[in-house]
Amino acid sequence: xxxxxxxxxxxxxxxxxxxxxxxxxxxxxxxxxxxxxxxxxxxxxxxxxxxxxxxxxxxxxxxxxxxxxxxxxxxxxxxxxxxxxxxxxxxxxxxxxxxxxxxxxxxxxxxxxxxxxxxxxxxxxxxxxxxxxxxxxxxxxxxxxxxxxxxxxxxxxxxxxxxxxxxxxxxxxxxxxxxxxxxxxx
Numbered sequence: 001x002x003x004x005x006x007x008x009x010x011x012x013x014x015x016x017x018x019x020x021x022x023x024x025x026x027x028x029x030x031x032x033x034x035x036x037x038x039x040x041x042x043x044x045x046x047x048x049x050x051x052x053x054x055x056x057x058x059x060x061x062x063x064x065x066x067x068x069x070x071x072x073x074x075x076x077x078x079x080x081x082x083x084x085x086x087x088x089x090x091x092x093x094x095x096x097x098x099x100x101x102x103x104x105x106x107x108x109x110x111x112x113x114x115x116x117x118x119x120x121x122x123x124x125x126x127x128x129x130x131x132x133x134x135x136x137x138x139x140x141x142x143x144x145x146x147x148x149x150x151x152x153x154x155x156x157x158x159x160x161x162x163x164x165x166x167x168x169x170x171x172x173x174x175x176x177x178x179x180x181x182x183x184x185x186x
Contacts, residue, residue, distance in 0.1 A: 011030045012030065013028045013029055013030055014028070014029070014030070014031055014076075014077075015027070015028050016028075016029060016076050016077070016079065016080040017080060017081060018079050018080060018081065018082055018083070018084055019082070019083040019084065020039070020043055020045070020084050020086070020089070021045070021084070021085060021086060021088055021089030022089065025043060027042045027043075027076070029042070029076045030076070031075060031076055031077040032075050032076070032077070033075065033076040034071065034072055034073075034074070034075060034076075035062070035069075035071040035072075035074040035075065035076065035078075035079050035084070036048060036050055036060045036071035036072045036074075038076060038079075039062070039071060039084070039086060045086050045088050047086055047087035047088045047115045048060050048061070048062055048071055048086045048087060048115055048116075049112055049113075049115055049116065050072065051112070052072070053072050054072070054073070055070040055072060055073040055142075056142075056144070057113075057116070057143070057144045058070065058113070058116040058117070058120060058140075058142045058143030058144060059112060059113055059115070059116045059143075059144075060072040060116060061115070061116035061117075061119040061120050061123075061142075061143065062074075062084055062085060062086050062119060063083075063084065063085035063089075063119060063122065063123055064079065064082055064083070064084055065082050065083050066083070066085075066123070066126060067123065068119065068120055068123040068124075068142070070142075085119075085122075086115075086119075087099075087115035087118060087119060090118065090119075090122060096118075096122070097160055097163060098118045098121050098122050098125070098156075098160060099118055101121075101156040101157070101159040101160045101163075102114060102117070102118055102152075102153075102156045104156075104159065105152055105155040105156040105159050106152040106155070107149070107152040107153045107155065107156030108149060108152065108153075109145070109147035109149040109152070110146070110147050112146070113143060113144065113145045113146070113147075113149075116143050117140065117143050117145070117153055120139060120140050120142065120143050121136075121139065121140070121156070121157055121160060123139070124136065124139035124140075124157075125160055125161075125164065129161075129164045130161060130164065130165060131157075131161065133154070133158075136154065136157045136158075136161075137154075140153065140157075
């Protein structure tokens with residue numbers, strides 16, 4: 001068998017099922033297709049960004065069964081049968097508490113890292129509703145901001161912590177949200 005035949009053998013598509021932002025989805029893909037590519041091309045969810053492609057920057061952060069994961073390093077076969085939440089999945093009728101904190105505290109500059117940072121904070125606050133500043137820094141360690149906008153990002157995280165402590169939120173589960181979502185029409 002030559003290389004071309006071997007490559008075509010390994011590239012046979014399979015059907016994968018996953019829940020994306022609460023919706024059951026099916027997709028035919030090669031097992032090694034990256035989750036980031038499926039999200040952006042097959043499901044048209046472009047909020048999750050492609051940047052380094054090697055799991056170092058966090059721009060592609062998603063929640064995989066509620067845990068933080070790099071979509072650029074997660075293959076289709078690894079996502080099969082699991083629940084994936086993207087930045088689009090945080091917003092219901094209103095903005096999620098993490099999204100609102102970024103808006104109100106200026107937690108972004110160019111905005112490219114914002115979806116990944118927001119997802120990372122969502123994962124952190126679901127696991128630890130009252131993290132210390134050190135916990136927040138550790139929770140965001142896998143996410144890079146090329147604009148060096150870390151001050152606004154930390155203010156956003158501290159605002160979430162303050163709102164959780166003040167009792168404005170019973171929990172940070174996906175059914176809770178805060179703020180009116182903007183009405184965006186094409």
